[in-house]
Structures are given as C-alpha cells and as structure tokens.
Amino acid sequence: MIKKYSVKINQKVHQVEADENMPLLWVLRDILGMEGTKYGCGVGSCGACTVHLNGQAVRSCQLPISALAGTEITTIEGLSAKGDHPVQKAWIAEDVAQCGYCQSGQIMSAAALLKNNPNPTEEDIENFMTGNICRCGTYTRIKKAIQLAATK
Amino acid sequence: MKKTDSNLSRRSFLKVSSLSGGGMMLGISWFASAKPVESLGELNIEPVWQEVTSFVKIASDNSIKIFSPNPEFGQNVMTSLPMLIAEELDVDWKQVEVEQGNYDPKAFPRQFTGGSQGIRMAWKQLRTVGSAARQMILTAASQAWNLPVTELTTANGMVTHAFSGKSETYGIFAAAAAKLPVPKDIVLKGNQSFRLIGTPQKNVVAPKIVQGKPLFGMDYREAGMLYAMTERPPAFGMQLKSFDATAAKKMPGIVDIFQIKVYNDDHKFAGFDTRAFNEVIAIVGKSTWDVMNARKKLKAVWEVAPEKKEMGQNGQERTIPAGLESTKKHYAQMLEMDKKPGKIERRDGDPEKAFAEAKHVIERTFTAPFLAHNIMEPTNTFAHFVGDKVRFVAPIQIPDFMVPSMVARLGIPKENISIELARMGGGFGRRAYGHYMIEAALISKQVNAPIKLIYTREDDVSGGTYRPMYQLTYRAAFDENKKLIAFHAKGGGVPESPLHANRFPAGAIDNYLAESWVIPSNITIAAFRAPRSNFNAAAEQSFLDEISEYMGKDPIAFRLELLQRAKDNPVGKTNDYDASRYMGVLELVREKSGWGKPENAGKKRGVSAYFCHNSYAAQVIDLRVKGDQVTVDQVTTALDCGVVVNPEGAKNMAEGAAIDGIGNALFGQLTLTEGRTDQRNFDTYRMIRHNEAPKKIDVHFVKNEIDPTGLGEPPFPPIFGAVANALYKATGKRFYQQPFAKQLS
Ligand code: FES
Ligand code: FES
Numbered sequence: 003m004i005k006k007y008s009v010k011i012n013q014k015v016h017q018v019e020a021d022e023n024m025p026l027l028w029v030l031r032d033i034l035g036m037e038g039t040k041y042g043c044g045v046g047s048c049g050a051c052t053v054h055l056n057g058q059a060v061r062s063c064q065l066p067i068s069a070l071a072g073t074e075i076t077t078i079e080g081l082s083a084k085g086d087h088p089v090q091k092a093w094i095a096e097d098v099a100q101c102g103y104c105q106s107g108q109i110m111s112a113a114a115l116l117k118n119n120p121n122p123t124e125e126d127i128e129n130f131m132t133g134n135i136c137r138c139g140t141y142t143r144i145k146k147a148i149q150l151a152a153t154k
Numbered sequence: 155m156k157k158t159d160s161n162l163s164r165r166s167f168l169k170v171s172s173l174s175g176g177g178m179m180l181g182i183s184w185f186a187s188a189k190p191v192e193s194l195g196e197l198n199i200e201p202v203w204q205e206v207t208s209f210v211k212i213a214s215d216n217s218i219k220i221f222s223p224n225p226e227f228g229q230n231v232m233t234s235l236p237m238l239i240a241e242e243l244d245v246d247w248k249q250v251e252v253e254q255g256n257y258d259p260k261a262f263p264r265q266f267t268g269g270s271q272g273i274r275m276a277w278k279q280l281r282t283v284g285s286a287a288r289q290m291i292l293t294a295a296s297q298a299w300n301l302p303v304t305e306l307t308t309a310n311g312m313v314t315h316a317f318s319g320k321s322e323t324y325g326i327f328a329a330a331a332a333k334l335p336v337p338k339d340i341v342l343k344g345n346q347s348f349r350l351i352g353t354p355q356k357n358v359v360a361p362k363i364v365q366g367k368p369l370f371g372m373d374y375r376e377a378g379m380l381y382a383m384t385e386r387p388p389a390f391g392m393q394l395k396s397f398d399a400t401a402a403k404k405m406p407g408i409v410d411i412f413q414i415k416v417y418n419d420d421h422k423f424a425g426f427d428t429r430a431f432n433e434v435i436a437i438v439g440k441s442t443w444d445v446m447n448a449r450k451k452l453k454a455v456w457e458v459a460p461e462k463k464e465m466g467q468n469g470q471e472r473t474i475p476a477g478l479e480s481t482k483k484h485y486a487q488m489l490e491m492d493k494k495p496g497k498i499e500r501r502d503g504d505p506e507k508a509f510a511e512a513k514h515v516i517e518r519t520f521t522a523p524f525l526a527h528n529i530m531e532p533t534n535t536f537a538h539f540v541g542d543k544v545r546f547v548a549p550i551q552i553p554d555f556m557v558p559s560m561v562a563r564l565g566i567p568k569e570n571i572s573i574e575l576a577r578m579g580g581g582f583g584r585r586a587y588g589h590y591m592i593e594a595a596l597i598s599k600q601v602n603a604p605i606k607l608i609y610t611r612e613d614d615v616s617g618g619t620y621r622p623m624y625q626l627t628y629r630a631a632f633d634e635n636k637k638l639i640a641f642h643a644k645g646g647g648v649p650e651s652p653l654h655a656n657r658f659p660a661g662a663i664d665n666y667l668a669e670s671w672v673i674p675s676n677i678t679i680a681a682f683r684a685p686r687s688n689f690n691a692a693a694e695q696s697f698l699d700e701i702s703e704y705m706g707k708d709p710i711a712f713r714l715e716l717l718q719r720a721k722d723n724p725v726g727k728t729n730d731y732d733a734s735r736y737m738g739v740l741e742l743v744r745e746k747s748g749w750g751k752p753e754n755a756g757k758k759r760g761v762s763a764y765f766c767h768n769s770y771a772a773q774v775i776d777l778r779v780k781g782d783q784v785t786v787d788q789v790t791t792a793l794d795c796g797v798v799v800n801p802e803g804a805k806n807m808a809e810g811a812a813i814d815g816i817g818n819a820l821f822g823q824l825t826l827t828e829g830r831t832d833q834r835n836f837d838t839y840r841m842i843r844h845n846e847a848p849k850k851i852d853v854h855f856v857k858n859e860i861d862p863t864g865l866g867e868p869p870f871p872p873i874f875g876a877v878a879n880a881l882y883k884a885t886g887k888r889f890y891q892q893p894f895a896k897q898l899s
Contacts, residue, residue: 004406021406024443032381032441037373038366040579041442042530043611047836050530078366090364097356097802100810101228102363103530103579109364128845135836137530137580138228139813141847143806 009070011036012080018067026062026070027051030077038078038106042135049134052107052114053077059114061133078106081113089113092151100138108134112148121152204328207336208261209239209280210287216311216325218245221255223262224272225551226359227581228810229866230803231272233358235280237799238273241350242284242343245311245324252358257553257573265575267551268586268681270767270864273799277862278342285340287331294330295322345797345859354802359577371549371576372608374536379604380409382597383445384434385452386617389829390677391478393459394433402437402451407444409603411437411452414596416589417563422467426555429589430617430678436597442608459676474676478829481523481623484648487673488625491646492519496669499655502725503665508640512631516701520628520693522892523823524648525621525682526831526839531579532614537594538604543570544595549578549585556588563592564599583681587619615839616831619680620824623648626693630701631665638701640665643694649675652686658736658765659698661729662716677826683814684867687766688874692819692892695762695875700888709761709879710744731765735794738856739763739772742792746854747774757787760879764872767864769795770856773812775848775876779884782898784820786848789876791869793853796860808853808869815873817842820895840893 008017009029018033027044030036030053042050044063051062054076081087089112099105108131115122115130122130127148136144201213211219220236220243236252255262264275288308295313296303299320307314314321324331345351362369387393399411416432417423435454439445461476509515536547544564550556553573561568578585594607609617624647631640641663645653651670660666682688702712714737721733740763748754749761758779763772771794776787789812798804821840825832833839853869878889881898889897 021443021447024441028441028443031373032443035375037368037375040366040370040530041372041532043836045611045835045837048530048611085361085365093364094356094360097360097806099228099357099360099363100230100806101530101578101580102359103370105363106366109366124849131844133843135530135841135843137528137582137814137841139810139817139842139847140806141813141842141844142809142849142851144844145847 011075022068023066026065050107052110059111088151088154092147096143096147098143104136204332206287209283212328214325216323218250223255223265225267225575227578234800238280239284242281243288244308270867273862282340289337290331290334291324291327294327369577372534374547381442382438382605382607386431386434387456391829392456395455395457397454402448405448407440408448409438423464424467428587428619438601475674481825491671496671500668505640505665505667508665509631513634514632517629520890521625522689525822526615526824527582527584529580533609535591535594536606537598539599542566545572547574549576550588551581551586582683612834616834619678621682622650622679624652624689628697636705642667644669646671648673652689656728656730661724662720684871687871691764691871692874696878699879735770739770739792739794743772747790758884760876762872762875767867769863769868771869773872773876775880777880788850789848791853794856795865796862798855805853809851811869812873813847815870819874819877821893823893
C-alpha cells in the first residue's frame with residue numbers, strides 16, 4: 003500500500019510516498035536519485051547496497067521503508083562531505099577499485115567496522131567484510147586499505 | 155554567454171603505415187569536421203577548451219583533457235590509455251583530466267574491450283595521437299615566436315626555447331595549434347625516454363568511485379524515464395506460449411506490458427548476437443520496485459521449444475536442439491563422447507604406435523561445469539527511441555559488434571544510433587553480447603519514452619550466457635626409463651571444445667595427438683575471462699604435475715625441460731607460443747617464491763604456468779586445508795606482458811585474476827536440472843569472499859622491451875592449476891573435477 007513516510011538520510015529529512023514494502027535501496031535509487039547505494043542481489047547476499055542504520059552496517063535491499071521511523075540513515079553520499087573520510091582516502095591510497103561497482107558497499111561496511119572496532123585484527127576484518135562480494139577480486143587491497151584507515 | 159570559436163576540430167583516424175626500429179615514423183590520415191569548440195562556464199574567465207584532436211583538448215589555463223576511447227569495465231584503461239597519449243604529448247600527468255569518449259568511430263578508431271588487447275592495440279596508435287598533438291603545439295609556438303621548431307623543446311606541458319630562455323604553456327598555443335594541419339610523419343619516443351609509462355599511477359576515477367558517484371549504466375536516469383524488465387522462460391529449452399497481463403497491469407505504477415522479439419526470424423546471426431531467450435515479455439513501470447512486483451502477477455504460459463535453426467552471417471546454419479537439459483546428463487554425455495573418436499586437430503609423429511609400445515600410460519579426465527559471469531552490476535541499458543533515432547547509455551564492451559545487429563533489427567541507419575559508453579560494473583565477456591541494447595530500444599519504441607532496462611540478479615544468473623562445460627582427457631605414454639614418449643589430449647564440451655591444439659605441450663613431444671568433439675546444446679554460452687584457456691590451464695597444468703611426480707621430477711624443472719625442447723628443436727611448425735618467454739615466467743616465479751628452498755619445505759604449494767592472449771603467466775600458491783576449509787596464505791605471480799604501462803593498475807589486475815580464479819576453481823558452478831539453473835542468486839551461487847582470499851599476493855613482471863601484450867586475462871587461467879596442485883600437496887588427493895571445494899567435504 004502506498005503511504006507517506008519521512009526518512010532521515012544523511013542528516014536531512016525526506017518526505018516520500020512509497021509502497022510500504024519498498025526497500026530503502028529502491029527508495030534511495032529510484033525516488034531520491036541517490037545512486038551511490040548499489041543493487042547487486044536484492045536478497046541480502048552481496049553487500050553492494052550497504053548503508054548505515056543508526057551507525058550500523060545494514061543491507062538496504064532488506065529494509066522496507068515502513069521500518070525506518072525514528073532511524074538515521076547514512077549512505078555513501080553522506081559518509082563525508084568531500085570524499086575525505088579516512089576509509090575513502092585509504093581506498094584511494096591503496097588503489098583498491100577495479101570496476102568499482104561493489105566499492106560503495108565495501109566502503110560503508112569498512113566504515114561501520116572501524117567505528118565499532120577501531121583496531122580490528124586481520125580476522126576481524128575478514129569476518130566483518132564477508133558479506134561484501136567483489137567479482138573483480140579486490141579483497142586483499144580492501145584489507146590493506148582498512149588497515150591503513152585504522153591508523154588514521 | 156557562450157563563446158564560440160570557428161576552429162575546425164579534428165576527427166582523426168590513425169594508421170600505422172610503416173614501422174622501423176629506433177624512432178618510429180607513423181603516417182596519419184586525419185578527418186576534419188566543423189564543430190564548435192566547447193567552452194566551459196558563463197564568462198570568458200573560464201578556460202576555453204581547444205580541441206587539438208579528437209583525443210586531446212587543451213585549455214587556455216593549460217589544463218589538459220584526454221579522452222579514453224575504450225569502454226571501461228575495471229581493467230583501468232581510463233588511466234593507462236590516456237597515459238600513452240600524455241607520455242608523447244609531454245605533459246605533467248597531474249595536469250591531465252580524463253574523460254570517457256562516447257562511441258564515435260570517426261573520432262576513435264578502436265573502441266573495444268575484450269581479448270586483453272586494449273593496451274596492445276593502442277601502444278603505437280595512442281602514442282602517435284599524443285605525439286601529433288605535441289608537434290602541433292610546437293609548430294604553433296615556432297610560428298608565434300618566429301623561431302625554428304628544432305630549437306624548441308617540450309616538458310610538462312611547457313614549450314621552451316633554451317637559448318633565449320623563453321618558456322610558455324601549451325595553453326597559450328592551443329588555439330593556434332588547433333587550426334594547424336596535422337603532421338604526416340610522427341616520431342615516437344624510444345622506451346628509454348619514457349617519463350610516465352612504467353610509473354605507478356592511481357586509478358583516475360577512484361575519487362568518484364569512493365564517493366559513489368553515478369558512473370554506471372545502472373545509475374543513469376533522466377526526466378520522464380521509465381523502468382523496464384523482461385520476463386523470460388523459466389528454463390532453457392522453453393519458450394513463451396501465451397500470457398495474461400490483466401492483473402499485472404493493474405499493479406501500481408505499471409505503464410505497459412507487452413511481448414518483444416529480440417531478433418527477427420530471418421536474422422543473420424553474428425558472433426556476438428547470442429541471447430538466452432528470443433521472445434520475452436516486457437514490463438514497464440515507474441520504478442524498479444513497481445516492475446518487480448507486477449512481474450509476480452504476470453500469468454505466463456511456457457512450453458517446451460522445438461528444435462530451431464539459426465542462420466549465421468557466414469551463411470552457415472546452426473541447429474539449436476530441443477529439450478530440457480541437465481548437468482548430470484551432460485557429464486554422462488561427455489564421458490560417452492570421450493570413448494568415440496574425435497576430430498583430429500593435430501598429429502605429430504606416430505602417437506598410436508608410441509602408445510601401443512609404451513611401458514606405462516597415465517590417463518586422467520578433467521571436467522568443469524558451466525560458470526555464470528556474475529558481473530556485480532547486473533545487465534542494464536538506457537535507451538530512448540525517438541522517430542528513427544535511438545540514443546543509448548550502455549555498458550557495452552564492443553559497441554562495433556552490436557551496431558550492425560541493431561541496424562538490422564531496428565531498421566534505422568547506423569548514423570542514427572548514438573551510444574554513451576557507461577562505466578561497466580564488471581564485464582568478463584558478458585557485456586560483449588549486447589542483445590539487451592536491442593531489447594531496450596524495442597521497449598522504448600513501444601512505450602514512446604526513455605527507459606532503463608534492468609535485469610535482476612536472478613535474470614542474470616538463470617538466463618545468462620555462460621562459460622561452457624568442458625572436459626579434457628589427457629594420456630601420457632612412458633618408456634621403461636619413465637621417459638615421456640607420447641601425449642594425447644582429447645577435449646570437448648557443451649557446446650564447444652576447449653582444445654587449443656597448438657599450445658604447449660604441443661611442440662615439446664615427438665608423438666602428439668589432439669582431438670576434439672562437441673555436444674550441441676540449447677544453453678547459451680559466451681566468452682568468459684580467457685575463454686577455453688581458463689579450463690585448459692586447470693586440466694593441463696594438473697596433469698603435468700601428476701606426470702612429473704611419476705617421473706620423479708620437480709614440476710618446474712620438468713616444465714622447463716619440455717620448454718627447452720620446444721625452444722631448441724620444436725616439433726611441428728604451428729606452435730603458437732614463445733618457449734623462451736614461457737620459461738622466463740617459470741624461472742621468475744621459481745626465484746620469487748623461493749621454490750625448493752628449505753624454508754618453504756613445509757608449505758603446501760602448487761605451481762602452474764600458462765600462455766594466452768599473447769602473454770605468459772606463472773603462479774605459485776601456498777594453502778592449507780582443514781576439513782572443507784581452504785586457507786590461501788600466499789600467491790606469487792610472475793607475468794610477462796611486455797612493457798608494463800601502469801604497474802599499479804597492472805598489479806591490481808593480476809591480484810584480482812588470482813582471487814577470481816581461486817574462487818571459480820574452488821566454488822564456481824552453474825548446474826541445471828531440466829533446463830532450469832539450480833543457482834539463481836548469490837545465496838545459491840557460491841562466490842569467493844573476503845575470508846577466502848589469499849592473505850598475500852605478490853606480483854612480479856618480467857622486465858623487457860617487448861611491446862605490450864595482454865594483461866587482463868593471462869593471469870587468470872594458471873591459478874586454477876596451481877590450486878589443484880597445492881590441494882594435492884595438502885590432502886594427498888588429486889583434483890580432477892571443478893569446483894574443487896565440493897570434493898573436500
Ligand atoms: S543488493 Fe542488498 S545485499 Fe545484495
Ligand atoms: S571492484 Fe568490481 S566488483 Fe568489486
């Protein structure tokens with residue numbers, strides 16, 4: 003059923019009209035035109051759509067708009083004003099990206115990891131990041147970038 | 155206020171007319187067309203861009219814009235191709251801004267992503283582009299200063315007259331240079347003079363990628379755009395009988411639902427026209443979610459399709475068999491085919507006699523399933539059909555392949571097709587098959603609106619074009635001294651054979667036989683990061699490992715011995731590899747991995763080497779196995795791809811190839827039951843994940859002055875063999891069937 007919702011994304015409140023089951027992923031991409039958050043699987047298995055919900059990494063393809071009342075969402079567009087979050091800078095320093103499609107999700111996962119665990123072990127990184135697939139195979143660079151960001 | 159300038163812009167075609175050692179003379183033929191020069195901003199204080207050639211624009215403030223012609227899918231040509239131009243243009247890389255060129259065969263002679271040929275084909279061509287523009291700047295400076303060109307030098311985007319101390323930016327001369335005729339003969343730098351080529355440079359698009367900027371086809375949107383999906387048969391071997399869209403059309407946001415036919419019945423199929431299903435139902439609506447929901451209400455009736463014929467462009471008819479195929483049955487059929495005589499592809503010496511007289515024969519059969527591409531960005535395209543023109547924003551590897559098919563299907567001239575090349579979220583061969591562009595155009599035409607066609611992940615996995623299923627049986631014959639006297643390779647697949655009859659170890663063994671066979675199928679296949687090679691390397695390199703063990707030889711020493719033979723006294727004249735370069739990567743990987751060194755004695759390691767796409771790669775992998783868990787400690791890669799343009803990007807490619815290869819070797823499989831794929835999304839299709847990636851990857855390049863050869867594909871195939879060989883060390887078991895992890899539990 004189509005309803006009116008107000009959602010707080012990147013510190014700004016947006017009013018949207020959408021089907022109650024519409025996942026946040028499609029609200030962001032199709033309604034709000036914020037396309038940094040990517041569609042990869044729609045079933046919570048690839049991590050391409052990762053955003054922060056109250057600071058925690060979540061898969062936006064699994065989050066219906068009706069469940070967002072009172073929450074704060076951060077997307078890749080809101081991670082930093084100028085693309086200078088330590089994780090983003092580390093991603094550039096380690097030249098991580100190949101095609102780049104998975105990287106918004108990888109970066110959002112990594113940022114959430116470091117927020118809750120500022121000095122992760124290699125194993126912490128591997129375990130936390132396991133939900134984010136990269137077909138191009140940039141995993142070793144991602145790990146190095148997270149380790150670099152952790153020193154900042 | 156828009157400033158216009160009447161300069162002629164130069165649309166160029168470059169042709170290498172003659173090549174000689176040392177400085178290279180390259181002839182150029184240029185095409186000119188009048189086009190106003192682009193100006194930025196409102197007032198004249200903004201830089202004014204001068205289009206010096208179709209590849210190079212220079213602004214009055216000395217900013218340099220270089221267009222990257224090839225579609226980008228993560229191979230990082232947007233960095234490495236402009237580096238070639240910037241090198242000869244003699245500008246500071248920091249001045250350069252890179253832009254993706256749109257599809258424009260007049261402006262850009264080669265816009266092709268596939269076969270690891272990007273740098274190889276551009277090596278002289280794009281350096282010529284840079285050199286030509288530099289020469290035009292020099293001529294303009296010499297005219298302005300009234301000084302002979304020979305007294306002027308360039309560096310970092312500056313022209314200098316050393317004698318008088320005069321020095322100015324390129325930007326000062328750009329307007330005059332843009333009016334000049336284009337030089338006919340171009341001299342390129344010698345490799346020793348490179349200042350940029352060979353230095354590690356970061357991906358120029360990285361700042362946008364890390365901010366999630368809308369770079370991909372999937373991200374494209376414009377006012378009034380509708381969203382479209384297609385409903386297709388649930389299984390290969392089925393087709394649409396009828397459908398009832400009454401309920402689906404009543405769903406919120408739905409604009410229209412109708413049937414489309416991708417190709418007409420009399421279509422002459424070109425090599426890259428492959429598509430899984432020809433008749434599909436298009437659902438068009440106001441958002442992706444609306445369309446997804448309406449799809450569920452669609453009542454379609456599917457039926458088993460009869461045998462079909464497709465006419466090829468070459469005049470050859472292809473039969474697509476009827477039936478609902480299953481993986482289990484395919485494996486049984488492949489074993490059957492192995493028993494029958496195959497088509498002889500190569501025969502050296504007298505293999506039959508050698509096998510008959512052999513004291514010992516080792517025979518092994520290797521198999522691999524279909525693989526889905528799993529490009530992270532699902533298939534999509536934006537299209538807007540207006541009148542007799544269509545405009546695309548498309549992720550497409552080789553637009554040139556699709557244009558003739560679009561002309562045939564859409565009935566419009568090729569000049570009426572415009573394609574903006576979107577960054578691709580992966581390709582790996584999948585996006586060389588652009589049927590989705592035709593689908594998008596047909597849908598846009600029907601609804602008379604701009605549309606974005608999107609495949610869901612399930613659509614991509616279950617209705618794709620796959621890496622074929624393969625099988626290879628190798629036989630090796632030995633005399634009483636365990637000397638290898640004959641070799642037999644017999645390979646086939648569903649529906650193509652992987653065999654490369656003239657590749658190693660052909661040429662190294664006196665008695666050699668190669669045979670192939672195929673099993674026709676209605677399951678659609680495509681190129682997939684080093685097609686055929688990615689299976690051959692797994693099979694051949696495991697088999698060589700096993701026979702070297704029987705012979706009591708070190709696996710690297712044994713390969714080198716064979717290659718030495720192929721180098722000194724090759725058997726046959728059609729061997730398609732360079733034995734010296736092959737040996738070079740094996741020697742380098744032996745050194746860099748510390749192969750055979752006492753400190754590595756306890757490691758479970760496997761080695762493998764392969765040649766494809768004009769390049770050579772060898773890998774050593776160290777792994778551990780606990781239960782069904784494989785932990786990869788290290789991969790050491792040695793690569794010979796000639797001169798490396800951007801070592802940073804090249805390393806990233808080679809690392810990715812190793813990870814991607816390990817993943818596909820251990821887990822990759824697409825299986826079918828009654829025509830339906832058993833995997834439909836990443837919850838069932840097992841991809842390699844962070845915790846399974848190697849802890850460390852080292853990449854080493856053979857240093858030489860050979861013009862660049864391929865890079866994207868060559869480091870992918872050998873890792874499959876290295877994984878199998880290391881798994882043997884770790885478990886004592888040989889691995890003949892992919893995916894290997896299945897046999898660990
Ligand atoms: S799109 Fe949400 S996890 Fe894959
Ligand atoms: S960079 Fe391409 S999927 Fe991760």
